[in-house]
Every structure is written in structure tokens, then in C-alpha cells.
Amino acid sequence: MPTMKTISRSGIPISSCKIWALPVLAALALPAQAVDFTLSGFGTAGYAQSDQSASYQRFINDNGTFKRDSILGAQLDARFSPEWGATVQAKLAPSDHSDSDLRTSLSWAFVSWRPSDDWLIRAGKIRLPLMLNTENNDVGATFDFARLPQEVYSISPTTDVLGVSISKTWMIDSYEWGLEGYSGEEKTYQRYYVRAAQPDGTGPGSLYTPFRMHSSGLVLTIRDVSNTFRVGVHEVVASRIGELSHAEIPLVQQGGLQYFDVKRGRRVSRLFIPVFTLGGTVSLPENVRMTAEYARVRVNSASEGLSRWGAYLAIDKRIGDWKPYIYYARMRSTGKALDLYQAIEASSKNPSLPAPLANFQTLNADVVSGYDQWTSALGASYRLSPVSLLKAEYAHTRTGVVSSFVDAPTGGDSGNRRINVFSLSYSFTF
Numbered sequence: 001m002p003t004m005k006t007i008s009r010s011g012i013p014i015s016s017c018k019i020w021a022l023p024v025l026a027a028l029a030l031p032a033q034a035v036d037f038t039l040s041g042f043g044t045a046g047y048a049q050s051d052q053s054a055s056y057q058r059f060i061n062d063n064g065t066f067k068r069d070s071i072l073g074a075q076l077d078a079r080f081s082p083e084w085g086a087t088v089q090a091k092l093a094p095s096d097h098s099d100s101d102l103r104t105s106l107s108w109a110f111v112s113w114r115p116s117d118d119w120l121i122r123a124g125k126i127r128l129p130l131m132l133n134t135e136n137n138d139v140g141a142t143f144d145f146a147r148l149p150q151e152v153y154s155i156s157p158t159t160d161v162l163g164v165s166i167s168k169t170w171m172i173d174s175y176e177w178g179l180e181g182y183s184g185e186e187k188t189y190q191r192y193y194v195r196a197a198q199p200d201g202t203g204p205g206s207l208y209t210p211f212r213m214h215s216s217g218l219v220l221t222i223r224d225v226s227n228t229f230r231v232g233v234h235e236v237v238a239s240r241i242g243e244l245s246h247a248e249i250p251l252v253q254q255g256g257l258q259y260f261d262v263k264r265g266r267r268v269s270r271l272f273i274p275v276f277t278l279g280g281t282v283s284l285p286e287n288v289r290m291t292a293e294y295a296r297v298r299v300n301s302a303s304e305g306l307s308r309w310g311a312y313l314a315i316d317k318r319i320g321d322w323k324p325y326i327y328y329a330r331m332r333s334t335g336k337a338l339d340l341y342q343a344i345e346a347s348s349k350n351p352s353l354p355a356p357l358a359n360f361q362t363l364n365a366d367v368v369s370g371y372d373q374w375t376s377a378l379g380a381s382y383r384l385s386p387v388s389l390l391k392a393e394y395a396h397t398r399t400g401v402v403s404s405f406v407d408a409p410t411g412g413d414s415g416n417r418r419i420n421v422f423s424l425s426y427s428f429t430f
Contacts, residue, residue, distance in 0.1 A: 036079040043072040044140035046425035048147075055407040056397070056419055057150060058099055058191075058206075067094050069147060069425055071138055075108070085112045091138055097189040097208040107138060107160060122165045129165075129180050129219040130156050131293055132230060132279045140427030144316060144323045144381040146393035147423060150405065151310040151331035151375060155295040156275060157236050158188040158213045175224050183216040187241070190303070193407045194366050196359040203363065204410050210241040217275075226283035236273040245271055246302035249340065249364050259357060260344045260364045262302050271301050287318040305337040305370030305404065324380040333370045338401045341370040345413065372400035372415070379423075388428040395421045 046069025048060045055061045059068040073091035080086070088109045095103035110124030127135045131153055136142045163184015170177050189210055194203030217234030238245070244267035252261045279293035291314045299306040314327035332338075347353070348361035379393030397419040399406060406414035 034080065038077040038079075039074070040077070040430065041072075041074040042139045042141060042427075042429045044069055044425055044427040046070050046140070046146070046423065046427075048421055048423045050422075051420045052417070054409060054412075054414075054417075056421065057405050058407070059094070060421055069140070069423065071140075073107070073138055083114050085114075086110065087112065093138075097191075097210070099206050118169045120165075120167045120169075123163075125160060125162050126165050126182065126184065127160050128156070128158075128182065128215065128217065128234075129221070129230075130159065130232060130234070130275075130277050131295065132228065132281065132291070134159055139429065140391075140425065141387065141389045141429045144325055144379075144389070144391070145314075145327075145377075146379050146381075146391040146425055147395075149293075149310075149312040149314075149327060149329040149375065149377075151329035151373070152293050152295050152312055154405075155297050155308065155310050155331075156234075157190075157211070157238060157273060157297075158186050158215060161186045161213070161215050163215075175222050178221040178223075180219045180221070181217070182219075183214075185212060185214040187211070188213050190369075192303075192366055192369065193404065194363055195408055195410050195412070196362040197410075198359060198363055199356055206407075212239045212241055213237070219277075227281065229280040230277070231279075232275075232277040234275040234277070236275060238271040238273055239269060244269055246367070247300065249302050249344070249367065251343075257353060257357070259347055259350075259353060259361055261360075262364050262367055265302060268301075271299060273297060273299050288315065289317070290315050302367050303369040305333040305341060305368045305402070307337055308333040308371050321383045322380060323383075324378075326376075326378050328374070328376050330374045331371050332400075333372060333402075337368060337370050338372060341365055341368045341402050344368065366404075368402075369404045370402040371404055373403040373405065374398055374400075387430060388426070391423070391425045391427065393421075393423045395423070397421065 047066055048068045049064035050056055050060045051062055053062055057068060059065045071091055071093040075089040078086045089107045090104060091107055092102060092104050095101040106125050107127060108125055110122045110126050113121045133143050133148055137148055161184030163182060165180060165182040167178055167180035189208040192207045194207055197203050214237045215234060217232055219232035222229045246262050246265050247268045248265040249260050249262045250265050252264055276296045281289060281291040283289050294311040296309040308331060310331040312327050312329035314325055316323050316325035344361055344365040348358050375395055375397040377393055377395035381389050381391045383389055399415055399417045401415050403414045408414040
């Protein structure tokens, strides 16, 4: 997007400021005596270590890491009147398109208008109302899990968009009903981990493909003091930046050899990706709470392993300042996608294929991006104060046919693995 270089009324440089942020900046530049400002912050210092040398979820291996869960952020809220306000939230976290860099980014940057108590309109950079904790997933002090179940929370192509959100709330008996519709777009990246070096210099290692995502959806939330239920229907239109998207990985024959070749597959300018989300949390007797969430996405492309469903069931119990919990999560790509992955993997082991072509088969298998795994976790949080939380968790993950969460080494694969992860974190707000 185009940029502008100027100086704000407060004298602060606005260098390389995105044009979409200008409405928020203009609002914040109003005379200070007319605006009620609130500054807050949040952060998590999180350590995770597994018992495997292969990295899991980009960073977790037997060397231990602070990169997977650590984050630092700040939020500025401005209230211009009872109807008008603005919010800017920035965070420092591992980059979404590099395994080695840290990146500062804006999660929120929007102007809000509340024409009445039951209507709210927001315009700018907004977070999508997907799962129960999507909108606050950066603020670790707001949930008790050491890490939100990735089998579900990784399923959306993007969680932030530049767009508009309109929500309406009303009361029925003791329940508050909320209906939110949104639409917007954002640049995002799809990560692939390539296990073998290719003649063009691709791999081994991480590759990030940029996409332009346009997402629209309608979400219904019902809640009372103790319970929350949410259902959402979303559609994402994805366009690869700079070139067409691969739509298939065909089996071809050439020179007496049979192999898979993603480069000869059909290409399309846009991918239509429907997403369905469902979740709820219910309070039970004896300070016990049960939470369950489900998500499903369909991707008709060469990376058809991204077509998958994910779900988890969690139970926790408050005991004073302690809250122990247990959950079970599952994620699985479609059977067609897993069959394709296995067929390409078998092709890569064909002894009649020369080494470069066998490595190319491995690349084709990695492009499928299949998922087949389940995780059981046992953890606990301890509330040190109203604004800080200490968490510890042990999680055991098993992979079936394949899991693109695992960076398998050259000559290996991500299937049939047992991964134990130990996590300890401190989350706070101020």
C-alpha cells in the first residue's frame, strides 16, 4: 500500500504510516482536553521445550525456546464522546513471515461509533470474531491455557483485517444476544516447510507465500453471567500476490517415468475458502467449567491438506487462586488430502526416479500441507494478582499420517511421532 511521510499535530513523526491508519491518527490528534485517553499494556514471557529435535509449531524443540509464546503489547484507547472512540493496539512478537525475526505490528487500529447502546460500528484494523478467544489471544492473562489449542486456533487463514464491523446486541430473558457482521482484507502468509533441497534453490527450510485475503462473516454470540455460546459463518477469498495459485498436483508421465508435478497443475486467480466456527463454555457445579470449540475450513487448491476440521474439549476447576485444567484436541485434513500426501510420499521413494526428481516429489508432498494429529494436555494457572497469571502445562501430541506443525528433517517425515511439550509462562496486564 502507498505510504505518507508527515508530522502529526503533536510533533510526532508519522513515517511510512499506512493510509488506512490515518483516520485513527487524525482522531488522536484532537486537542488533549477534549479526549479521554487510557493506556494499557500486556505481555507474556513463555518458555516451552519438547523432547524432540524436530521443531514443532515453528519453534519448540529439545533446545527450549522463549519465542513460541512470548509477546509484548500496548493499547491506547481514546474516548472523544459517549458515541465516538478509537483504539490502537501494537505488539512485538515473532514475525508471521520469518522464523528468525521479531516484528512490531498493529493488531487493532480502528475508530468506533456507538449511535445507541445496542449498536456498535468499527472501521479500521480489527480482529475477527472467530473462536471464543481469537480477539484476545495475544493477551495471555485473559485465559488459563498455557497455549490455546492450535488444532482449532490455527485453522483460520487470517485473524486481522482492514475493514468494517457492525454489531447489534439485545436482551432475551437473562441472555445477551449479539450479532456481528464484518468484511475486510489483509495481507497474510502461508508457511511451508520444505524437507529437501530443490534444483532452483528452494529448501530445505521454511518458505512463506504471501496472499491477499478478503474475509467476510456473520457471527452470533449468546451469553449470560456464566455461559457463552458462539456460531459463525465466514468466507475468505484468497489471491496469491504476484502470481496465480496452484489449484492441483497432477500425476504426469514423461520419459517413461510417472511422478507428481505441481508446476503442471491448473492455476486460478482466486481461492474461495468457507470457514465454519462453533464454540461454547458452560459453568457446572463446584466451580467446574466445560469449554468446547469446533472449526472447519475448505481449501480447493494444491494445498488441499488445509481443508480440515479441528475441535477440542476442555474442563477446568477453580480452587482459590488455582485453576487446573485438562483438554483433548483433534485436527484432521480430509481423507482425500491425506491419501494424496501418501501417494506423493510413495512416489518420492520410487528407486527408478533420479535424486533431483525424488526431491521434487518431497516438495510436492510438503505443498499438500496435511494435518492429522491429536493432543492431550494437563495444566494449571495460578493468579498471582488481578492482573497477572502464572501457568504450567504438559502436553502430549501424537501425529498420524502427517502434521505440518512438525518441521520434519530431510529424509524423514512428520507422521507417527510422539511429542511431549513442557510449558511455563508468566502473563500480565497493566
